[in-house]
Amino acid sequence: MQPSSETFPPPRSGIRVRRLSEHIGAEIENIDLSRPISSAQFADINTLLVRHSVLVFRGQDLPPAMHVDFASRFGRLVGHIVKRFSVDDYPEVTYISNVRNDKGEMIGADRAGMIWHSDMSYLPRPMLGSMLYGVECPPEGADTEFASMFAAHDALPDSMRALLAGAKGVHDYAWHYATYLSHRKPLTDEEKAQAPPVSHPALRTHPESGRKAIYVSEGLTRTLDGMEEAEGRRLVVEASEFATQPQFVYRHKWRSGDLVFWDNRSTMHRATEFDNRYRRLMRRTTVEGDIPA
Numbered sequence: 238m239q240p241s242s243e244t245f246p247p248p249r250s251g252i253r254v255r256r257l258s259e260h261i262g263a264e265i266e267n268i269d270l271s272r273p274i275s276s277a278q279f280a281d282i283n284t285l286l287v288r289h290s291v292l293v294f295r296g297q298d299l300p301p302a303m304h305v306d307f308a309s310r311f312g313r314l315v316g317h318i319v320k321r322f323s324v325d326d327y328p329e330v331t332y333i334s335n336v337r338n339d340k341g342e343m344i345g346a347d348r349a350g351m352i353w354h355s356d357m358s359y360l361p362r363p364m365l366g367s368m369l370y371g372v373e374c375p376p377e378g379a380d381t382e383f384a385s386m387f388a389a390h391d392a393l394p395d396s397m398r399a400l401l402a403g404a405k406g407v408h409d410y411a412w413h414y415a416t417y418l419s420h421r422k423p424l425t426d427e428e429k430a431q432a433p434p435v436s437h438p439a440l441r442t443h444p445e446s447g448r449k450a451i452y453v454s455e456g457l458t459r460t461l462d463g464m465e466e467a468e469g470r471r472l473v474v475e476a477s478e479f480a481t482q483p484q485f486v487y488r489h490k491w492r493s494g495d496l497v498f499w500d501n502r503s504t505m506h507r508a509t510e511f512d513n514r515y516r517r518l519m520r521r522t523t524v525e526g527d528i529p530a
């Protein structure tokens with residue numbers, strides 16, 4: 238897809254924008270994230286994030302210090318609950334990786350986020366956005382899929398919209414971990430205590446654009462509040478499957494040097510399989526958002 242006049246207002250900072258799909262994703266060019274960004278660049282990027290939900294910056298050289306510097310412009314950074322996955326000297330930066338250290342231990346979160354989710358939706362103040370940087374990417378596989386919860390919301394059948402309006406999703410990290418991450422060391426009691434289940438509106442309003450978005454996910458929303466567990470779960474899965482149909486999805490194929498910045502308030506995402514013979518080393522920061530409403 239070519240640059241489009243739909244990117245309005247046009248960027249004022251000299252960056253260029255190329256849309257990546259009908260509903261979601263834009264590639265941002267003519268910016269060097271290895272240096273602090275200007276206030277004009279910040280304003281443009283923030284506007285474009287709210288509009289396109291996923292921003293792709295290719296060919297970036299981004300040491301951890303600059304990753305933190307860029308991400309911090311958008312809000313407070315929140316490290317991973319599992320502290321052993323942090324980058325040395327940068328507790329706010331988490332490794333997502335299948336690489337092992339000298340002792341044979343995983344240095345990062347392995348097989349992370351393979352089920353549709355919005356990052357850390359199990360916290361009272363979930364993430365505004367996440368920034369994932371490819372240090373070493375497999376030559377094939379390990380794509381990340383992103384789905385527009387704005388577009389999915391706007392296309393909801395009336396019956397499903399009526400069920401979700403006023404409902405609250407129960408987001409539960411310990412349940413998620415036990416269900417999907419049983420290949421890892423079990424969570425410690427201390428880690429579990431940091432993330433008791435929380436409820437958020439099943440349909441939320443984006444605080445900057447006012448657009449409505451679906452905010453339940455198969456991966457992190459265990460059920461719906463006040464509903465029989467299995468029936469609530471069935472509705473969560475149904476909504477999540479509706480929201481992640483191909484017409485709402487952009488699939489990112491990673492190259493080393495890519496930084497992808499996504500808006501967790503208007504998207505779900507998931508990682509996809511790859512051949513574990515390949516090394517994969519990614520760094521992630523997450524920016525805290527507001528309380529969903």
Ligand SMILES: [Fe+2]
Nearest residue numbers: 350355356506
């Ligand atoms: Fe994620």
